[in-house]
Amino acid sequence: MTYPRMISGLLLIMLSTVLQATEPALPPGVMVMDGRPAPALRLENIDGEAYELAAARGHWVFVHFWASWCGPCRREMPTIARMMSTLGDGPLEVVMVNTAETEDEVFTFLAVVAPDVVPLMDTDGLVTEHWQPRGLPATFLVDPAGTLRYLALGGRAWDTAPYLALLSRLASPEPEQNPVNGAPP
Amino acid sequence: MRILQRFLITSVLATLLGAGLLLQTLAHAADASRPQPAIENEQLYMFLRLNSPEQIAAFYEARGFPRDAIERLRRTCFVMAHVENRGREIVWLELENWRFIGASGEIRRLDRQHWGGVWDEIRLPQASRSTFGWTQLPEVRDLQPDEPVGGNMILPATEGPFTLEADFHTGRDKRKGMIRVRFTDLRCARDTPAP
Numbered sequence: 001m002t003y004p005r006m007i008s009g010l011l012l013i014m015l016s017t018v019l020q021a022t023e024p025a026l027p028p029g030v031m032v033m034d035g036r037p038a039p040a041l042r043l044e045n046i047d048g049e050a051y052e053l054a055a056a057r058g059h060w061v062f063v064h065f066w067a068s069w070c071g072p073c074r075r076e077m078p079t080i081a082r083m084m085s086t087l088g089d090g091p092l093e094v095v096m097v098n099t100a101e102t103e104d105e106v107f108t109f110l111a112v113v114a115p116d117v118v119p120l121m122d123t124d125g126l127v128t129e130h131w132q133p134r135g136l137p138a139t140f141l142v143d144p145a146g147t148l149r150y151l152a153l154g155g156r157a158w159d160t161a162p163y164l165a166l167l168s169r170l171a172s173p174e175p176e177q178n179p180v181n182g183a184p185p
Numbered sequence: 186m187r188i189l190q191r192f193l194i195t196s197v198l199a200t201l202l203g204a205g206l207l208l209q210t211l212a213h214a215a216d217a218s219r220p221q222p223a224i225e226n227e228q229l230y231m232f233l234r235l236n237s238p239e240q241i242a243a244f245y246e247a248r249g250f251p252r253d254a255i256e257r258l259r260r261t262c263f264v265m266a267h268v269e270n271r272g273r274e275i276v277w278l279e280l281e282n283w284r285f286i287g288a289s290g291e292i293r294r295l296d297r298q299h300w301g302g303v304w305d306e307i308r309l310p311q312a313s314r315s316t317f318g319w320t321q322l323p324e325v326r327d328l329q330p331d332e333p334v335g336g337n338m339i340l341p342a343t344e345g346p347f348t349l350e351a352d353f354h355t356g357r358d359k360r361k362g363m364i365r366v367r368f369t370d371l372r373c374a375r376d377t378p379a380p
Contacts (some may be wrong), residue, residue: 029331029332067316072335078285100311100312100316101316125319134334135335154332
């Protein structure tokens with residue numbers, strides 16, 4: 001290795017350390033992913049409208065998998081509804097994927113708990129299996145380049161300060177490439 | 186039109202949900218007299234719930250499972266486990282390191298492979314297979330700090346008490362020690378006799 005390369009390497013390491021020291025930590029239960037490309041997600045929502053994740057390039061996407069029979073999903077859903085209301089319409093896109101339930105099952109639950117949520121319907125569950133969440137519920141945060149950047153483990157209180165802070169940073173008009181500690185380059 | 190329809194139905198559903206929640210609360214109050222097997226320490230929180238065939242049938246029936254599938258599930262013993270990593274190291278949930286032991290020795294779980302064969306035989310629809318899969322405890326999970334996991338394990342219907350011994354390796358490389366938990370005097374839940 002040449003001398004200038006060594007110096008630039010050292011500088012990069014120092015810069016990365018400084019950035020990590022100044023950035024806030026991730027909220028509990030959110031882990032950094034390896035930055036692999038997000039799997040395809042092409043589904044219709046409960047109103048029959050087509051959605052394609054690839055069309056969301058350029059901004060962050062909150063991709064959430066859930067089912068109404070799952071206790072943690074039921075407890076988490078109102079926090080997501082409040083989070084959506086707090087963040088309002090912005091660059092963060094929220095995509096709610098229901099796993100293998102019927103329209104009636106989904107509607108019966110959401111109409112009471114989160115009437116403004118319009119979920120995508122993974123009616124046979126195959127899209128969910130392709131994404132391989134660690135269980136239900138699961139939330140992936142997909143970056144503007146379409147890669148998997150963060151994974152929230154299990155149900156999280158999305159309407160509380162640490163999670164809103166993370167999402168607000170991602171949704172800010174000039175999102176940083178590495179908004180929090182440990183994000184891959 | 187669809188939005189109006191939803192709006193009208195919402196109020197009815199809210200009433201029904203409220204009544205349902207009340208019934209659920211009462212049911213929980215009734216269950217409170219039966220202690221739930223649980224273990225809690227600085228590394229792990231774990232509890233078990235043994236559901237009766239009636240409860241299992243009701244759950245899967247409500248998800249639209251066909252009668253054939255319900256009949257197969259009713260003949261078994263459902264053990265629901267919830268595990269939560271309370272420590273700072275990775276905790277490895279590996280079902281191959283869990284053993285159910287009855288009076289006549291080890292009770293083998295009816296695993297995903299077993300159910301895959303059963304579902305092929307009765308041609309269970311894909312949506313039901315997916316739902317069934319998500320209701321099972323994963324075979325392997327590297328539980329991160331603060332990560333919970335829950336799901337069912339299914340045993341052949343068993344008379345008499347049995348024990349669950351579960352070993353969890355800890356640490357990314359599984360070299361940070363072992364957590365060993367033991368639940369004794371477990372019994373498959375039975376249906377409540379009709380009054």
